[in-house]
Amino acid sequence: MFDCIIVGAGAAGGTAAYHLAKQGKSVLVLEKESLPRYKPCNGGVSPAIAQWFDFTLTPALSQKITKARLTWKMGDAVEVELSPSDSISVVQRDVFDHFLIQQAQKQGATLQDKTEVIGVEFKGERWQVNTNNGETFLARYLIAADGANGEMSKMLGLQEPKRRMAVALEVETSVPDNSTVHFEFGTLKNGYIWKFPKPNGYSLGITYFVGKEPKDLKKILTDYASQSGLELSQSQLYEYSLCLWDGDRKLHTENALLAGENAGIVDPFTAEGLRPSIFSGLKAAEAINQALDGSSDALEKYTQTIKEEWGVDMAWAQRLAGLFYRVPGIAYKVGVNLPGATNRMVQILCGEIRYSQVAERAIKRLSSKLIPGMG
Numbered sequence: 001m002f003d004c005i006i007v008g009a010g011a012a013g014g015t016a017a018y019h020l021a022k023q024g025k026s027v028l029v030l031e032k033e034s035l036p037r038y039k040p041c042n043g044g045v046s047p048a049i050a051q052w053f054d055f056t057l058t059p060a061l062s063q064k065i066t067k068a069r070l071t072w073k074m075g076d077a078v079e080v081e082l083s084p085s086d087s088i089s090v091v092q093r094d095v096f097d098h099f100l101i102q103q104a105q106k107q108g109a110t111l112q113d114k115t116e117v118i119g120v121e122f123k124g125e126r127w128q129v130n131t132n133n134g135e136t137f138l139a140r141y142l143i144a145a146d147g148a149n150g151e152m153s154k155m156l157g158l159q160e161p162k163r164r165m166a167v168a169l170e171v172e173t174s175v176p177d178n179s180t181v182h183f184e185f186g187t188l189k190n191g192y193i194w195k196f197p198k199p200n201g202y203s204l205g206i207t208y209f210v211g212k213e214p215k216d217l218k219k220i221l222t223d224y225a226s227q228s229g230l231e232l233s234q235s236q237l238y239e240y241s242l243c244l245w246d247g248d249r250k251l252h253t254e255n256a257l258l259a260g261e262n263a264g265i266v267d268p269f270t271a272e273g274l275r276p277s278i279f280s281g282l283k284a285a286e287a288i289n290q291a292l293d294g295s296s297d298a299l300e301k302y303t304q305t306i307k308e309e310w311g312v313d314m315a316w317a318q319r320l321a322g323l324f325y326r327v328p329g330i331a332y333k334v335g336v337n338l339p340g341a342t343n344r345m346v347q348i349l350c351g352e353i354r355y356s357q358v359a360e361r362a363i364k365r366l367s368s369k370l371i372p373g374m375g
Contacts, residue, residue: 002028002110004288005129005139007117007152009035011093011274012260013145014100015052015281016288021107022054023289028137029101029109030129032116032146036098040168040240042196042205043090044181046275048351052282053103060099061089062199066179068346072332073186074227080342086350088181090196091274117146120155122254141288142256145281148241150262156253161243161264166207166271167217169225172234173201184224185332189214190325193224202230207242207271210325244268245314248307252299255291259284265310269317269324272349276310283309316355323366334365 004020006013009031020027031037044065050057065088070078082088101111116132120142127142144152153160175197182195191208206221208214218237225232243264251258259280266273287302324331335341341362347353 001126002026002137002139003292004028004141004143005030005127005137006143006145007129008145008147008150008260009033009101009111009113010039010097010145010147010260010277011100012263012277012281012284013143014097014104015278016143016145016259016285017104017109018053018100018107019282019285020289021104021109023285024108025289025292027104027109028139029104029111030115030117030131030137031111031113032132033113035101035111035113036094039093039097040166040205040238041093041274042168042194042203043092043096043198044194044196044272044274044349045089045091045096046272046349046351047085047087047089049275049278052278055103057089057099060091060096062092062095063090063178063197064088065090065181065196068181068183068342070183070185070336070342072329072336074184074224076332076337078336078342080346082346086346086352088346088349090198092198117152117155120152122256125255127255140255141291143281143284143288144256144258144262145260145284146262148243148261153258153262156256156258158251158253158258159249161249161262162246163241164207164209164244165213165217166205166240166242167221168238168240169204169221169232170198170236170238171201171204171225171230171232173231175199175201182228185328185336187224188217188220189328193221195225195228201234205271208325209244209268209271209321242266242271242273244271245311245318247315248311249303251303251306252287255299257284257287257299257302263306265306265314267317268314269321269355270345270349275351279310280306313354313356316359320355320359320363323363327366331366335362 184193290298
């Protein structure tokens with residue numbers, strides 16, 4: 001009988017496990033894969049996450065990004081030097097996620113990997129969690145952090161997130177410039193391509209944000225990689241899902257919460273998912289801790305907190321994406337090439353400013369280019 005069972009040992013689950021265990025709560029983390037495990041992800045992480053932990057993340061950080069290079073159809077480049085406070089770290093998710101879980105274990109959390117949850121049932125004021133190996137576990141509370149393709153939201157009777165296809169390409173190569181992140185616009189309609197340096201190569205990704213799913217994401221990404229001069233003989237291609245924020249959802253039910261990607265909190269403009277996942281894990285832990293200490297509305301407040309502290313800003317991001325990706329040529333000219341515009345986007349990624357501080361002006365500027373007389 002645990003205070004809390006967390007399903008999923010990703011960034012959200014690891015964060016929640018650490019903060020609950022740190023408060024002296026008994027925590028069990030169930031993970032279907034064997035840790036450490038690969039997860040498709042560009043690995044870019046905002047320096048803002050450091051404030052949510054009382055231990056250094058340095059051992060889990062691969063390198064620092066000090067420059068961003070943006071292009072339109074492989075040309076018309078814009079380069080931005082990042083200030084020390086804006087430098088984005090790159091992580092390898094197998095290392096980073098496992099590191100968080102290890103910190104939780106040091107606080108007393110229990111990990112059981114290679115264990116898939118196949119069913120849950122709430123009875124007698126506790127959750128019964130059934131697994132594929134025949135084991136059954138009991139807990140007073142449950143956090144579902146099983147990722148974009150997880151089944152927990154469905155098992156809990158909560159609305160499932162809308163899933164959007166993305167493709168990742170991991171390329172092993174020597175890296176002449178391991179401090180620059182590349183963003184390519186125009187090559188993909190309604191989306192963009194990213195290329196992050198890793199210690200042993202590059203992590204490339206592609207997704208779309210508006211309209212119908214393109215049929216050729218894999219080809220577009222591999223063509224871009226080849227045109228960028230990368231040798232693909234030592235590469236791996238992965239399809240995966242992203243759960244972009246698509247409006248407010250109920251994230252709680254009786255003694256249970258959704259956290260991480262299955263809470264549908266990925267940035268709908270940039271596809272940033274690591275920072276919001278960690279944030280949701282932190283807030284989920286706070287809510288469960290309060291509930292265990294006797295607060296009757298702590299879980300309901302969790303849904304409200306995610307809405308107010310993340311969702312409101314993601315509504316601005318969604319509005320901006322709806323316009324930006326439908327007129328990307330114009331958007332690139334007025335939203336990227338203008339002095340300061342790219343710096344502001346970097347500041348958003350780093351958590352220094354919010355979409356609400358810049359999106360209204362950006363939307364107005366873009367609209368004025370489409371509708372004469374506006375502005």
